[in-house]
Amino acid sequence: MFFHIVLERNMQLHPRYFGRNLRDNLVSKLMKDVEGTCSGRHGFVVAVTGIENIGKGIIRDGTGFVTFPVKYQCVVFRPFKGEILEAVVTMVNKMGFFAEAGPVQIFVSNHLIPDDMEFQTGDMPNYTTSDGSVKIQKDSEVRLKIIGTRVDATEIFCIGTIKDDFLGVINDPATV
Amino acid sequence: MSVVTDSPAHSSGSDDFISYLNDALDASSPDSSADEEAETQDEFEDVRNKRRKLESTEETEGSTSEGIMEHKLVVAESSVKVDVCTHPGSFGEMCIRCGQKLDGESGVTFGYIHKGLRLHDEEISRLRNTDMKKYLFSKKLYLVLDLDHTLLNTTILGHLSSEELHLLNETDSLEDVSKGSLFKLEHMHMMTKLRPFVRTFLKEASEMFEMYIYTMGDRPYALEMAKLLDPQGEYFNSKVISRDDGTQRHQKGLDIVLGQESAVLILDDTEHAWMKHKNNLILMERYHFFASSCRQFGFNCKSLAETKSDENETDGALAKILEMLKEVHCTFFDKLQGDLVDRDVRQVLSSVRGKILSGCVIIFSRINHGALPTLKRIAEQMGATCLMELDPTVTHVVATDAGTEKSRWAVKEKKFLVHPRWIEAANYFWQKQPEENFVVKKTTNPL
Numbered sequence: 258m259f260f261h262i263v264l265e266r267n268m269q270l271h272p273r274y275f276g277r278n279l280r281d282n283l284v285s286k287l288m289k290d291v292e293g294t295c296s297g298r299h300g301f302v303v304a305v306t307g308i309e310n311i312g313k314g315i316i317r318d319g320t321g322f323v324t325f326p327v328k329y330q331c332v333v334f335r336p337f338k339g340e341i342l343e344a345v346v347t348m349v350n351k352m353g354f355f356a357e358a359g360p361v362q363i364f365v366s367n368h369l370i371p372d373d374m375e376f377q378t379g380d381m382p383n384y385t386t387s388d389g390s391v392k393i394q395k396d397s398e399v400r401l402k403i404i405g406t407r408v409d410a411t412e413i414f415c416i417g418t419i420k421d422d423f424l425g426v427i428n429d430p431a432t433v
Numbered sequence: 434m435s436v437v438t439d440s441p442a443h444s445s446g447s448d449d450f451i452s453y454l455n456d457a458l459d460a461s462s463p464d465s466s467a468d469e470e471a472e473t474q475d476e477f478e479d480v481r482n483k484r485r486k487l488e489s490t491e492e493t494e495g496s497t498s499e500g501i502m503e504h505k506l507v508v509a510e511s512s513v514k515v516d517v518c519t520h521p522g523s524f525g526e527m528c529i530r531c532g533q534k535l536d537g538e539s540g541v542t543f544g545y546i547h548k549g550l551r552l553h554d555e556e557i558s559r560l561r562n563t564d565m566k567k568y569l570f571s572k573k574l575y576l577v578l579d580l581d582h583t584l585l586n587t588t589i590l591g592h593l594s595s596e597e598l599h600l601l602n603e604t605d606s607l608e609d610v611s612k613g614s615l616f617k618l619e620h621m622h623m624m625t626k627l628r629p630f631v632r633t634f635l636k637e638a639s640e641m642f643e644m645y646i647y648t649m650g651d652r653p654y655a656l657e658m659a660k661l662l663d664p665q666g667e668y669f670n671s672k673v674i675s676r677d678d679g680t681q682r683h684q685k686g687l688d689i690v691l692g693q694e695s696a697v698l699i700l701d702d703t704e705h706a707w708m709k710h711k712n713n714l715i716l717m718e719r720y721h722f723f724a725s726s727c728r729q730f731g732f733n734c735k736s737l738a739e740t741k742s743d744e745n746e747t748d749g750a751l752a753k754i755l756e757m758l759k760e761v762h763c764t765f766f767d768k769l770q771g772d773l774v775d776r777d778v779r780q781v782l783s784s785v786r787g788k789i790l791s792g793c794v795i796i797f798s799r800i801n802h803g804a805l806p807t808l809k810r811i812a813e814q815m816g817a818t819c820l821m822e823l824d825p826t827v828t829h830v831v832a833t834d835a836g837t838e839k840s841r842w843a844v845k846e847k848k849f850l851v852h853p854r855w856i857e858a859a860n861y862f863w864q865k866q867p868e869e870n871f872v873v874k875k876t877t878n879p880l
Binding site: 338350362378404415 | 547
């Protein structure tokens with residue numbers, strides 16, 4: 258799920274950036290620092306959308322660095338248990354398949370793939386139904402349900418399932 | 434505040450929803466550090482209790498959106514608990530079947546397939562069994578291949594000897610690796626030479642085997658080499674195992690290979706890396722193309738690169754081994770009786786090996802005491818009979834010196850007198866070698 262929230266961060270700025278462009282420098286450093294990072298609480302920071310407020314800077318003794326408390330708006334992405342996601346398959350093997358939804362890595366084990374789909378080896382390993390009508394392979398797009406999530410400092414891991422109604426392949430690259 | 438305005442669940446006060454979100458975030462965000470695991474567990478319980486209380490009060494007051502959502506969440510959680518899961522493995526420390534958080538230390542890591550993937554023994558054996566049936570049906574066995582000195586030879590650019598510098602101008606383009614065999618990997622400061630015949634070898638072997646790469650090199654190196662050997666990714670797709678993935682230091686093990694041990698063959702030049710799987714091992718003659726590699730193993734001769742030569746393409750070690758692999762494969766599937774599942778490739782291997790020197794009766798003379806037991810073991814594995822005393826049935830005398838009593842006896846009785854290398858060569862080539870190539874010279878200083 259995506260959220261638009263306000264977060265706060267203490268930014269340390271080198272004295273060489275002080276001047277007319279202080280604010281711009283602060284914002285670009287903020288974007289560089291936080292976009293693409295993960296926090297266990299909020300998930301993956303997709304983009305900074307605006308600055309709410311920049312507090313008074315505090316000068317650090319000895320270094321001359323200044324710390325500014327910055328409140329900013331950003332879009333975050335965090336998967337939840339029970340959420341339905343669409344993801345792109347990145348790897349298929351006999352254990353199941355791995356898929357990605359942006360920064361989120363999802364594993365769907367073969368226990369959670371419908372029983373009528375069977376693993377086929379070859380240079381393009383895939384899961385196929387016995388009649389061959391549905392095929393999951395690398396680059397397929399699938400709709401899946403999250404049953405477990407774990408957020409690390411830089412990565413989000415999820416366990417997914419497609420063993421439920423209306424889940425599975427939504428777009429097969431082979432047929433396009 | 435667009436969380437609130439965008440949210441479909443929003444019906445009552447926005448503060449309620451935010452507090453719900455905060456609760457939910459607290460509850461399901463684990464702390465990544467292990468020592469705080471217990472603490473977060475407690476917190477988790479706390480939050481849930483709080484939520485239950487919240488829920489009951491909310492429900493009496495009338496249904497707010499929060500109440501409904503909480504209810505659903507609790508239901509989802511309890512349904513997972515009812516279904517007793519055996520936790521066949523984990524991904525990012527969550528069970529791959531039920532999504533529950535698990536203790537990260539159990540099971541075997543399969544980092545070479547995907548980061549954070551672990552499987553338990555029962556799941557591994559289940560996968561092996563289902564796999565086995567499929568592969569036996571399509572007449573395939575497993576083959577684990579070593580990289581260095583087996584399929585290729587690599588040197589650091591700085592270690593090239595002065596006589597090898599001509600190679601720098603002879604490297605093949607990295608654009609189309611499938612045609613070349615000598616590559617300079619600038620970013621890794623390395624130069625790699627593929628062993629002659631390796632492309633044909635891989636192509637033909639892939640029809641009989643499901644192939645893995647297993648190297649003592651690190652992961653980036655292993656992947657880079659896999660790219661050179663298999664640019665299309667048709668042979669080693671997520672089956673490249675490096676030392677970072679092994680379960681034991683300085684040892685290679687089949688525990689992380691998803692194949693039944695009775696169907697795996699190993700091709701490697703280092704015997705002691707496979708202590709537990711010697712019966713699966715096919716020992717390779719080392720391929721030394723670069724001088725640095727020769728020196729590393731204590732050879733003082735000129736390297737192949739220095740003499741501008743190379744192993745013979747059609748007659749080299751890989752070609753010989755491929756023939757032998759074909760024989761093993763054919764014996765396993767076509768000649769053995771009984772159920773396919775009960776067959777064991779290790780027995781096939783030892784029986785093929787046992788035919789190499791069958792009928793030879795060997796006696797050793799003046800062999801270094803350190804080397805004798807190994808030579809004797811190798812000779813016996815190849816089906817030869819080793820005697821300690823001279824006997825008219827002896828066919829070969831193995832000696833390092835033509836002047837010994839037994840050597841002179843061999844010459845007089847017109848028996849073969851061969852150098853110990855004759856045995857080693859037979860072992861590498863899986864074929865009895867012509868004895869006249871291994872004549873023993875008389876040492877010049879008579880005793």
